[in-house]
Amino acid sequence: MKNMIKPLLFAVAGLLAAGAQAQTKVTITVASFPDLDRGVKAAIPLYQKLNPNVEIKLASLAYPDHHTAMTTALATGANLPDVMAVDNDFIGKFAESGGLEDLSKAPYNAMQYRAKVSKFSYPQAMSGTGALNAMPVDIGPGALFYRKDLLDKAGVSEADLTKSWESFIESGKKVKAATGAYMLGNAVDIKDIYIRSGLKDGEGVYFDKKGQPLVTSARFVKAFELAKAARTAGIDGKIGAWSNEWTEGFKRDRIASQMMGAWLAGHLNNWLAKESAGKWRSAQLPNNSFGYWGGSFYAIPKKAANKAAAWDFIKFLTLNKDMQLEAFRKLDAFPSLIEAQNDAFLDQPIEYLGGQKARQQWKVAADKIQAIAVDKYDPVAREVVNAELEKVLEQNKDIKAALADAQAALKKRVRR
Amino acid sequence: MSKPLTPEASSVTPTVQRRKRWNLRTLAPYLFISPFFVIFLVFGLFPLLFSVYLSFHRWEPAAGLAAMNFVGIENYTYILFDDDWFHKSLYNTGWMAIVSGVPQHLVALPLAFFLHMAFRRWRNAVVGIYFLPFITSSVAISLVFSTLFSRDFGVVNASIAALQQLPVFNWFLPEQNIDWGQPQYTKWMISFVVFWRYVGWNTVLYLSAMQTIPKDLFEAATMDGASRWQQFRHVVLPLLRPMIFFAVTLTIIGNLQLFEEPFILTGGTGGIDQAGKTAAMHMYVTAFVDGDFGTASAVAWALFMLIAAMTWLNNKLLGQKEEK
Numbered sequence: 167m168k169n170m171i172k173p174l175l176f177a178v179a180g181l182l183a184a185g186a187q188a189q190t191k192v193t194i195t196v197a198s199f200p201d202l203d204r205g206v207k208a209a210i211p212l213y214q215k216l217n218p219n220v221e222i223k224l225a226s227l228a229y230p231d232h233h234t235a236m237t238t239a240l241a242t243g244a245n246l247p248d249v250m251a252v253d254n255d256f257i258g259k260f261a262e263s264g265g266l267e268d269l270s271k272a273p274y275n276a277m278q279y280r281a282k283v284s285k286f287s288y289p290q291a292m293s294g295t296g297a298l299n300a301m302p303v304d305i306g307p308g309a310l311f312y313r314k315d316l317l318d319k320a321g322v323s324e325a326d327l328t329k330s331w332e333s334f335i336e337s338g339k340k341v342k343a344a345t346g347a348y349m350l351g352n353a354v355d356i357k358d359i360y361i362r363s364g365l366k367d368g369e370g371v372y373f374d375k376k377g378q379p380l381v382t383s384a385r386f387v388k389a390f391e392l393a394k395a396a397r398t399a400g401i402d403g404k405i406g407a408w409s410n411e412w413t414e415g416f417k418r419d420r421i422a423s424q425m426m427g428a429w430l431a432g433h434l435n436n437w438l439a440k441e442s443a444g445k446w447r448s449a450q451l452p453n454n455s456f457g458y459w460g461g462s463f464y465a466i467p468k469k470a471a472n473k474a475a476a477w478d479f480i481k482f483l484t485l486n487k488d489m490q491l492e493a494f495r496k497l498d499a500f501p502s503l504i505e506a507q508n509d510a511f512l513d514q515p516i517e518y519l520g521g522q523k524a525r526q527q528w529k530v531a532a533d534k535i536q537a538i539a540v541d542k543y544d545p546v547a548r549e550v551v552n553a554e555l556e557k558v559l560e561q562n563k564d565i566k567a568a569l570a571d572a573q574a575a576l577k578k579r580v581r582r
Numbered sequence: 583m584s585k586p587l588t589p590e591a592s593s594v595t596p597t598v599q600r601r602k603r604w605n606l607r608t609l610a611p612y613l614f615i616s617p618f619f620v621i622f623l624v625f626g627l628f629p630l631l632f633s634v635y636l637s638f639h640r641w642e643p644a645a646g647l648a649a650m651n652f653v654g655i656e657n658y659t660y661i662l663f664d665d666d667w668f669h670k671s672l673y674n675t676g677w678m679a680i681v682s683g684v685p686q687h688l689v690a691l692p693l694a695f696f697l698h699m700a701f702r703r704w705r706n707a708v709v710g711i712y713f714l715p716f717i718t719s720s721v722a723i724s725l726v727f728s729t730l731f732s733r734d735f736g737v738v739n740a741s742i743a744a745l746q747q748l749p750v751f752n753w754f755l756p757e758q759n760i761d762w763g764q765p766q767y768t769k770w771m772i773s774f775v776v777f778w779r780y781v782g783w784n785t786v787l788y789l790s791a792m793q794t795i796p797k798d799l800f801e802a803a804t805m806d807g808a809s810r811w812q813q814f815r816h817v818v819l820p821l822l823r824p825m826i827f828f829a830v831t832l833t834i835i836g837n838l839q840l841f842e843e844p845f846i847l848t849g850g851t852g853g854i855d856q857a858g859k860t861a862a863m864h865m866y867v868t869a870f871v872d873g874d875f876g877t878a879s880a881v882a883w884a885l886f887m888l889i890a891a892m893t894w895l896n897n898k899l900l901g902q903k904e905e906k
Contacts, residue, residue, distance in 0.1 A: 234870060241643035259873055263644030403734075404761065406849055410728060414735050542642070546872045556854045560765070578664050579872070 192475045193221040197247035199232040202462050205303070205483065205493040206251075212489065213482050220475055229253070239467070240265040246467040248476035252300055254461040257291055258540030261299040267466040267473065268297040274477055276301065279485060283502045289537035291463050300463035301484040304499035306427030307531040308359070308457040310449045311434065313347070313442065314520065316422045320344035324449050327423070331356065331392050334452045338401030338422075347422040348403035351412055353396040355425050357555060360389035362538060363455040370539040372547035372576075379576040381551055382569045390558055390565045397559045413438055425451060427459030428528040432498035435518040443517070448524040456534040462499070500528060507532065543580050550575050637879035644873065657880035668881060670856055671864040672888075674769060678844075678860070679837035682773035682780075686833060687826070690784035695814050697785070698792045709789060712782035720779070724846035727775045731762040731847075738762070763848075765857035772844045772858050776837070784829050791825035792818060827900040831893055838889050841866070861885050 198206050203226040210222045225247065227235055233256050239246045240263055252260050260266060269276040276298055280288050287302035312327060320341040327337050334356075338349030350356070361371055364385060368375050380386070396402050403421060405411045415421040416439040424430065434446060451457065464480045466473055482489055490506035493499040501507055512525040541547075554572040557563040637657055639650045661668045693712075701708050715723065730737045739759045746755045762771050795818065803813045819826075841862040844852070852859025852867075859867075861881065869878035 237644050237870075237873075241646060243646055259642075260644055263642060263646070264649075265644055265646055404763070406851075409849055410725075411732055411734065414732070418735070420734065542873065549867070549871065552851075553856060560854055575666065578666075 191219050191221060192472055193223060194248040194472050194475045194479060195223045195225060196249040196251070196479070197225045197227075197232065197236065198251035199227055199229045199253070201497045202251055202253075202303075202499070204497045205489075205499060208492050208496055209479075209483055209489055212492070213479060216482075217478070220479070222479065236260070243469050246469050248466065248470040248472045249480055250465045250467055252463045252465050254290065254306070254458075254463075255545070257300060257463055258544050259542045260465065261291060261297075261540070262542040265468055266299040267468055267470075268299065269301060269466070269477075270296070270298040273474070282485060282504055284504065284507075284532050284535070286458065286535045286537035287461065287502050290461065290540060291465075300465035301480050302502040303462050303464055303484045303490075304493065305502045305532060305535075306429055306458045306460040307500060307528045307535060308425065308451050308455075308459055309428050309430070309524070309528060309531065310423060310425050310451050311430055311446055312423035312449060313419070313421075313445050314447045315445045316341055316345045316347050316419070324447070328449055328452045331360070331453050332395075335392075335396050335399050335401060338396065339399050341422050342401050345419075345422070347420050348405075348415070349401040349422050350396070351403050351405045351407055351415065351421055351424060353393040353402040353404075353559060354552065354555060355402075355407075356396055357389040357393040357551075359425060359451060359455050359457055360392055361385055361551075362457045363453075365536060365538060368539060370541045370544070372544055372551070373541045375539070377541065377543075377580075379547065379573050379580075381547070381572045381576060382566075386551070386569055387565060390555060390569065393555060394558055394565065417441070428500050428524070428531075429460070429498045431516065431518060431524065444520045446519055447522055448519055448527060450527065450531060456531050456536070458535050461502075500525075500532070543576075546579055547576055550579065633879045633882060636876055637883055639876045641875050642873050643875050653876070657877045658884070661877060661880050661884060665877075667856060667859070668861070668864055668884075671852075671859045671861045674856075674858060675838055675840060675860045675862075678769055678773050678776065678840060678858075679834070681769070682776035683833045683837050685777055686781050686784050687830065689781050690788055690829075691819075691822075691826075692814070693781075694785045694788035694792060695818060697789055699810070705789075709786055712785050714782065715779045716783040716786075718779075720842040721846055723775065723779060724843050727771075728847050731771055733759050733761045733763065736762075763854060765853065765855040768848065768853040768857040772840075772847055775843050775847065776840065779843070780833070780836070784833070787825060787829045788822060791822050795821050823900070827896070830900060831896055834892050834896055835889055838885065838892065861888075 196206050203224060206222075206224050210224070213222065214220065226232070232251070233253065236250055236252070236256075237259075240260070250266075267274070283302055284305050287305055288298065291300040291302060292298050310327065312324070317323070317327070317337075320337075320343070322337040322340050327334055334349070341347055341349055365371070369380065372379060372381060374380055397404075403411070403415060405415060405421075407424075407426075412421070416424075416434070419442070428448070431446075431448065435443065439446070464483060466476045466480070470476055483493075484490070485503060487503060487505045487509070490501035490503045491509055491511055494501050494506065494511065507529050512529055513523060514525070515521040516524050550572050554563070554568040554575075558565055558568045636650075638652060638654060640653050640657070641650045697705060697708060729735075731739075733739060742755055742760065745751045746757065760767065762768075799817055799821075800813060803817050808816070839862050840860045844858045844860050845863055845866075847853075848858045852863055862885070865878050865881040865885065868881060869875050
């Protein structure tokens with residue numbers, strides 16, 4: 167049936183006509199977590215205008231609880247929602263579990279939309295089998311946020327920061343000397359970016375296609391060396407992100423820059439560093455690196471009750487330009503849909519960043535980010551590598567030895 | 583199971599075979615007691631048995647129940663011989679159990695005796711204050727302490743820095759802020775928080791046991807010219823033995839299962855070089871980060887065995903003597 171309402175929202179190329187709704191009332195359940203659930207809350211009234219016969223129930227849990235609950239639900243096949251939000255950190259695990267619908271197959275045929283979204287986002291949701299387990303709803307292009315006022319004091323320019331990692335560390339020393347502020351929260355950040363850049367095709371961060379660990383490769387050696395150099399230069403605060411020390415560091419002007427997803431601007435503005443509005447700027451990551459932090463997906467469990475209605479709603483969340491922009495406006499969720507990325511909204515200056523048109527810059531980054539294959543053992547690998555890096559930074563362990571130990575520990579722990 | 587009616591069975595024998603008649607009145611007691619058993623079966627016994635079953639499998643839970651692979655005792659051999667992190671977490675657990683556990687009792691016993699002797703009127707108020715940490719949420723406590731121990735903004739370092747200005751103190755206090763997150767301090771910090779939290783609880787246990795000691799024993803001891811110390815040593819301690827056994831058992835069980843304090847104080851990671859990672863944390867991470875529920879169950883049962891062994895040992899050392 168055709169909906170007879172004024173086209174407040176333009177449905178993308180006959181999407182809604184295709185997902186012909188049955189006359190009866192359908193109720194679909196959506197499981198999500200804050201802040202992503204605000205996007206769903208915003209979508210419900212808009213969607214119901216188009217589909218008055220669909221009822222949407224939202225169940226929202228805190229981030230870790232949501233993923234634990236979804237793991238349990240997938241394990242037992244009970245209490246599964248029709249639409250499941252999955253964060254980037256869990257997409258590998260959930261994708262390889264086999265409990266989610268393959269959206270590349272009929273009746274979904276989602277591969278046709280591949281060109282519509284940022285090119286690196288589809289592979290994130292695909293496990294090794296080529297199945298598409300979820301649709302990307304937002305992406306987290308990486309950016310380097312820095313305090314312009316502190317840099318000015320030290321006579322350091324943005325170009326000095328981003329030219330190369332060596333020059334980044336050099337600038338850090340100047341800033342530390344002039345202002346006492348740490349250039350970055352933790353040296354580990356440099357390692358995290360470096361191991362994600364310059365990947366060969368089909369390589370994951372930690373494992374190759376066959377599931378063999380790659381942590382002794384040159385990429386890791388250099389990443390560890392840079393992190394060590396930053397620690398030796400005394401420019402990092404040895405602070406973990408999201409810790410008390412970290413949030414306090416922003417409030418007291420002790421952290422001069424932070425590399426993270428573009429969404430950090432929203433966090434800085436809302437609660438991390440309200441007072442320093444106008445002093446922050448955004449830049450591309452140093453050394454021509456492009457990476458992503460986070461990103462969210464929506465999936466349909468194989469045992470969901472209303473798959474057709476669920477798919478229709480997911481398409482609305484992920485492929486509808488107005489909805490994507492709404493989420494961008496409301497919760498700084500950078501759209502995965504290219505059409506939304508080309509909207510005039512991106513030209514608006516961001517007051518918090520001193521009127522900078524940073525969204526344009528993030529779009530540039532989004533275009534350049536390479537897809538990285540995920541592996542369900544990535545969380546294990548991250549633990550192992552970080553444990554060894556701490557030994558290098560804190561106890562002067564030899565880098566080659568540390569990485570060899572990490573490789574051995576990984577082989578042991580993964581037990582494929 | 584329906585049996586064909588044989589003539590023998592159908593012929594009614596006039597022996598006294600009173601079958602219990604089930605009606606509402608005879609059912610009622612069972613009905614009333616059933617909630618406990620139902621809840622126990624669902625939330626107690628079943629998970630327990632399932633985790634035993636699970637520990638012999640490899641299982642990625644998100645893949646559903648069908649994905650369980652039977653691997654025999656492989657999970658157990660892995661954690662006993664291969665899993666360095668488990669060994670390390672066991673060492674940490676033991677270290678912190680002793681360093682936070684032993685002082686608890688060494689402080690709580692004399693403290694309880696002192697309160698028993700000194701405070702007659704205000705005793706309950708004082709005991710209440712000592713008891714407060716025990717009933718405060720451990721998450722709140724851990725968050726407060728992690729703020730206190732903050733490297734750049736913490737009260738602890740601010741106090742040290744202030745003391746450092748004074749003569750004498752500056753001989754042995756560091757000039758730099760102490761980074762309490764460093765591996766050499768992590769275990770001390772966690773142990774201190776655990777000690778602080780449970781010392782009051784043990785004091786209350788010992789005090790309540792002391793209050794059951796008849797007054798005339800103290801009077802008799804005083805008549806015989808026993809000093810306070812001798813009263814404590816020869817009257818109180820022997821009579822407190824059962825309570826000491828009880829309190830130490832609780833400490834052993836609690837400390838070997840330590841989870842919340844180290845988890846929050848180290849931000850869920852176990853700290854640098856996993857210096858503060860306990861066995862219970864290792865179990866949690868194995869299950870919910872690595873997604874390896876089989877191995878996590880094996881860790882849980884290994885921990886159970888360890889606690890059982892320690893409790894047994896404690897029973898041998900401190901438990902009731904048979905001939906008493």
